[in-house]
Amino acid sequence: MVQAQLLAAWFGNGYLRAQRRLRGSDSDRGDVPGWVMVTVMSAGLVVVIFGVFKAKITDAVSNAIDSVTGETGN
Numbered sequence: 001m002v003q004a005q006l007l008a009a010w011f012g013n014g015y016l017r018a019q020r021r022l023r024g025s026d027s028d029r030g031d032v033p034g035w036v037m038v039t040v041m042s043a044g045l046v047v048v049i050f051g052v053f054k055a056k057i058t059d060a061v062s063n064a065i066d067s068v069t070g071e072t073g074n
Contacts, residue, residue: 050057065071
């Protein structure tokens with residue numbers, strides 16, 4: 001453990017945190033199910049919003065593309 005303390009003093013706390021993470025005793029590992037839930041809920045919101053406002057979104061995008069390309073849509 002003396003070597004680990006010397007390396008921690010030399011390289012900072014990152015070494016000890018990495019060593020604890022490799023051993024599995026690091027309590028600051030993060031919440032994987034939490035970020036998965038946020039990602040899935042965000043994707044669900046996009047699907048619901050697009051489902052409700054599909055016609056308005058496609059019209060807005062078409063109008064924006066037409067205004068850039070100079071087409072009249074006829």
